[in-house]
Amino acid sequence: MFILLGMPVVQIIIFGFALTNEVKNSKIAILDPSKDAATTSLIAQMEASRYFEVDQVIHSAEEIEPIFKKGKIKLAVIFPANFNEDLQHFNKAQVQLIADASDPNVANTLTNYATAVIMDYQNRITNDKKLPYTINTEMRMLYNPELKGAYNFVPGVMAMVLLLVCTMMTAITIVREKEMGTMEIMLVSPMKPFRIVIAKAVPYLLLSSVNIASILLLSVFVLDVPINGSLVLLVFESLLFTLVSLALGLLISSRAESQQTAMFISLVALFLPTVMLSGFMFPVENMPLPLRTVSNIVPAKWYYSIVKSVMIKGIGLHAVWKETLILIGMLVFFLGLAIKNFKIRLA
Amino acid sequence: MKSVVVNNISKRYGSKKVVTTALQGISFEVDKGELFGIIGPDGAGKTSLFRILTTLLLAEEGTATVDGLDVVKDYKAIRQRVGYMPGRFSLYQDLTVKENLDFFATIFNTSVEENYDLIKDIYSQIEPFKDRKAGKLSGGMKQKLALSCALIHRPSVLFLDEPTTGVDAVSRKEFWEMLRKLKEQEITILVSTPYMDEASLCDKVALIQSGKILSIDTPEGVVKSFGKKIMAVKSSNMLHLLADLKRTELLEDAYPFGEYHHAVLKNESSGQELKNYLQQKEYPFEIKETEPNIEDCFMALMKN
Numbered sequence: 001m002f003i004l005l006g007m008p009v010v011q012i013i014i015f016g017f018a019l020t021n022e023v024k025n026s027k028i029a030i031l032d033p034s035k036d037a038a039t040t041s042l043i044a045q046m047e048a049s050r051y052f053e054v055d056q057v058i059h060s061a062e063e064i065e066p067i068f069k070k071g072k073i074k075l076a077v078i079f080p081a082n083f084n085e086d087l088q089h090f091n092k093a094q095v096q097l098i099a100d101a102s103d104p105n106v107a108n109t110l111t112n113y114a115t116a117v118i119m120d121y122q123n124r125i126t127n128d129k130k131l132p133y134t135i136n137t138e139m140r141m142l143y144n145p146e147l148k149g150a151y152n153f154v155p156g157v158m159a160m161v162l163l164l165v166c167t168m169m170t171a172i173t174i175v176r177e178k179e180m181g182t183m184e185i186m187l188v189s190p191m192k193p194f195r196i197v198i199a200k201a202v203p204y205l206l207l208s209s210v211n212i213a214s215i216l217l218l219s220v221f222v223l224d225v226p227i228n229g230s231l232v233l234l235v236f237e238s239l240l241f242t243l244v245s246l247a248l249g250l251l252i253s254s255r256a257e258s259q260q261t262a263m264f265i266s267l268v269a270l271f272l273p274t275v276m277l278s279g280f281m282f283p284v285e286n287m288p289l290p291l292r293t294v295s296n297i298v299p300a301k302w303y304y305s306i307v308k309s310v311m312i313k314g315i316g317l318h319a320v321w322k323e324t325l326i327l328i329g330m331l332v333f334f335l336g337l338a339i340k341n342f343k344i345r346l347a
Numbered sequence: 348m349k350s351v352v353v354n355n356i357s358k359r360y361g362s363k364k365v366v367t368t369a370l371q372g373i374s375f376e377v378d379k380g381e382l383f384g385i386i387g388p389d390g391a392g393k394t395s396l397f398r399i400l401t402t403l404l405l406a407e408e409g410t411a412t413v414d415g416l417d418v419v420k421d422y423k424a425i426r427q428r429v430g431y432m433p434g435r436f437s438l439y440q441d442l443t444v445k446e447n448l449d450f451f452a453t454i455f456n457t458s459v460e461e462n463y464d465l466i467k468d469i470y471s472q473i474e475p476f477k478d479r480k481a482g483k484l485s486g487g488m489k490q491k492l493a494l495s496c497a498l499i500h501r502p503s504v505l506f507l508d509e510p511t512t513g514v515d516a517v518s519r520k521e522f523w524e525m526l527r528k529l530k531e532q533e534i535t536i537l538v539s540t541p542y543m544d545e546a547s548l549c550d551k552v553a554l555i556q557s558g559k560i561l562s563i564d565t566p567e568g569v570v571k572s573f574g575k576k577i578m579a580v581k582s583s584n585m586l587h588l589l590a591d592l593k594r595t596e597l598l599e600d601a602y603p604f605g606e607y608h609h610a611v612l613k614n615e616s617s618g619q620e621l622k623n624y625l626q627q628k629e630y631p632f633e634i635k636e637t638e639p640n641i642e643d644c645f646m647a648l649m650k651n
Contacts (some may be wrong), residue, residue, distance in 0.1 A: 181437035185496075187452045188401045188431040190423070344422070346403045 009334055024286050025111045027055035029067055036084035038093075042121050043087070046077070047196040049115045054128050068142055068242040069315050071305070075099050075110045087133055094136045099142035102312040103152050106283060143228075143312050150223040155307035156280030158215050160271075162238065163245045166208050167270055170249030171262040173200045174342075179259060184346065193342035197254070197335070201246045209244040217313075229316025237310065240327050241303040247334035248299070254341040274300040302326050348415060350535035352503055356409035358395050364539045369395040371558045372409070377537060377551075378598045382530050384549030385539040386645065392558040394434055394618060397508045400537070405611040414503055427455075430502030432493045434509040440482030442472055444492055447481050455500035459573075459649065465532060469525050479604035487518030494525065498534075507531070507538040511545065520641065523548045543642040554645055560594075561648045566641050575599065575637045578618050579607035581627070582632040591628055597621050602646060609643060 028046070032039050047053045055073060067073050078096040080086065086093040097114050099107035115137050119280065122135045144151040172198075177183040186196065212235065219225040228235060249266060256262035275281055277295035284295050295301050302323040309315050317324070358370040360494040369392045377383045385393055394594055400413055402422035411418045416425050438447045448470070452459045463470075473491050473585040476484065481492060498506060507526075523545065526536055530550075538549070544554045547566045554569075555562040562569060582588040589608055592601035597616040602609055610621060618636055625632050 055587075164553045180440070181433060181435045182439055184403065184435075185431055185437050185451075186428050186434045186454070187403055188429060190456065191454050325538060345405060 008301060023071045023106055024050055024067040025053045026051060026074045026110055027072055028052050028055055029058055029073045030297045031058050031078045033081045034079055035118050038084040039079045039088055045121055046117050049117055051290055064098060068104045069313060078206055091131050092134050096138045098140045098142055101141035102308050104144055104147040105139055108147060150225050151312050154219045154223060154225045155304050155311060157306055159278055160274055161303045162242055163274055163300050164271060165173060166245035167249040167266045168241050169204050170200060170246050171252040171266040172259045174253035175256050177263045193339050197250055197342060200250060204246055205242060212238045227311050229310035230316060233317055237306045244299045244327055244331045247331055247338055250332050250338040254338050259326050273298050277301060278304045288345060299330050349376045350379045351413050353411045354409055355404055356406045356411055358399060358406050361597055369558050373560055375553055375563050376409055377535060379535055380530060380533045382536045382550045384528060384546055384552040385555055386543055386552055387555035388541055391555045393555060397506050401429060401506055402426060408576040428503050430497035430505040432507045432510055436489050438481045438493055438496060441480060443480055444477050445477040448495055451496040452499045457500050462499055462501045465501055466498050468528060470495045486514050490514055490522060504535045511540055528618060536642050543645050546641045554648055556649055569641055569644045570639055573644045576612045577637050577639050577643055578610045578621055578634055579637040580610055580632055580634045581607050582630055584630055597624060600650060
């Protein structure tokens, strides 16, 4: 009943307020060797818009790559050495925009915003001059030059498919034994809850590795999404995420009274948060603080960010160790809870 | 040492509003190696009692021990040494006969070979079907497999919850013969059944109704304590006859019993009086005195 009446309310609020494709307050980096009047006012204007927030000022082109790998920066604005001089003497200057296109939608939106701001500036300074100034913006899409949507949705779908399949598979296992009555004799045996729970997880882990393999093969050979990072690391992280999902499923299973309840819980309690809060459909950064906090307990969020880093950006464990640790923590927590919640009696 | 001791056990189900009392202050003891029958109609509390003794449920009141171990405190130890066959078929339907047996041997940390002598008589009957899925077995064979699985770890106490319900008459008889053989292995057996005719096959029986034990005795003892005369009456119109029997003041009770009706005489009335009464009716009948059996006793006990 609560679900029936509460669901629409929650959904309207979440969809209406929190989940927008608009990109606000994106962190950008500035490389401005010229530091003249023109660049300063251009930067000030960018910062004045609600879309950008200057996070870092860098001093050399070498720094660009590393800050993107850290993942905080979505866009870098690079000015040439003599921006104002070029503009004054040749009426022409260049700005380079480098965007993190592992999320093509965000990259596209950001470069459009940036270009608009620059054009706006260009028009303003041209007004009282006879000769028009032209500022050329040159764009570079990092990691995903063709802005392929698959780069974004493959990691997201991986997270979703693994989570749903694994959780639902295991969610019904223990409940099914309760319904079939087999749990009744299983309990009157020396089997410990730990052993039963683990024994339930192992076969599904094997099945899930087949899933992982098929998803990766399809991504690479059908969707042309490259695996830029280490395959071993990617597989390891995927297995870790699978385990987290299996543990979640087992937790649901040890609590639920019927297979139907188990299915329903895994669908409602996992599917929606995964779709909405993992960052795959809607950027988490723009959500209000409460939702951003909630998104932290969605395992798919961390896995999604790991896959994007490893698969698309091609970076190693050193960049995703935090996410990895969080997933390991979740695994231990859910598995422990599942074992603890396992009922050693019938009622 | 007593194999099973039940002391004042009560069990209730439901929340505050609707409370169903399944067991009310039940007490009994079972000796080692005894075949103890718990007889009662559906809903009498048999399954609840078995689940409490197999540590699957907690009783609200009272204590119970199995093999000297407390069912609450020492549940882990009890689970290692008892065999349990629930009323509902609870093996893995999609595993074969052999796989089920191997599986239960494994979870009890033993092997089929180790205790094969114990289950040989039973298992050899279903061995020809060992590659068939358990779900595809007939009712009688399912019970034999379930019994084999419950015995595979050589339990000291065996709990059989309605093992013969839904099983044909021949298989039922076979099943009881198997239980008698198991008794020779010093295994204590608690068996529940709704069939009163099976009571005489036990060493001792407890009659249970609405969560209360009506009597505990040996089958002979139960019969001896009956102390009333029973007449078996037969006629061409049984329905009519039963109505007439129920109407007379001479009888304590009358009920159909196989091809006869059993008429329980009141202490002060005699068989001749009943004969005279029936002769006034306009149909031929046949009447004879009969020995009370255990079913008559239970009918009387349950009526009071």
